[in-house]
Amino acid sequence: MSVDPRIARVLAEGPAVTPWIELAGGSFEMGSDARADELPVRMVTVDRFAISLTPVSNVEFAAFIAATGYETLPFQSDERFSAADQPVVGVSWLDSAGYCEWLSELLDRDCRLPTEAEREFAARGGVDHVRYPWGDEPWSDGLYTFGAAGMDRPPPIGSSPPNGFGLFHMGDSVHEWCSDWYSRAGYEGQPDLNPHGVEDGERRVSRGGSWRHRVKVSRIAARSSLAPERRYNDYGMRVYSSI
Secondary structure (H helix, E strand, O other): OOOOHHHHHHHHOOOOOOOEEEEOOEEEEEOOOOOHHHOOOEEEEEOOEEEEOOOOEHHHHHHHHHHHOOOOOOOOOOOOOOOOOOEOOOOOHHHHHHHHHHHHHHHOOOEEOOOHHHHHHHHHOOOOOOOEOOEOOOOOOOOOOOOOOOOOOOOOOOOOOOOOOOOOOOOOOOEEEEEEEOOOOOOOOOOOEOOOOEOOOOOEEEEOOOOOOOOOOOOOOOOEEEOOOOOOOOEEOOOEEEO
């Protein structure tokens, strides 16, 4: 299982921050008619923002724990989930927000979780009207084939092809937390410019696929959600930043 050399280099150098790219933002058709909570489908616009190439790795989160004394995550003692080149898992939404706050101070920039709109824009990779980050058809071979044998751990970051923006794992690997509260009513009443979800709720939105599901790759518009304090071994995070 090969890892993109850019990612391998960062991991080999010790605690570091995965490279960022800046996206110009723009307008796109958000949502789908596949499920009621992905409606209404409409044109939305997001401002420019920056995004890390991969989900946060164990190496990166370990630096946060070492610097702050933050509690060790529940899966860190399990060798299936503790390799340096894996995405950190078992992070709750609250853990993720704490990491972003620390990283904001460290890098002197506004680090945060994305809105759903930003996450969907980034996942599309600059291509409109596609189901997956690479096109309309699911992968037909490899780890993420539909119905492929189950994994017992997330694969290394950078081990599957990037999308059109050069972003890794926008539809596979781990669920990634978003800043938005989840609503079963979908996007009703949300603005078309920089939509940000409902004002309150019980569950936070997540996006992306899961290494442990039978269907391991997620559609771009698909939504999932979880209570913000919960920690699962297929939940990770990715950092975004306003520009």
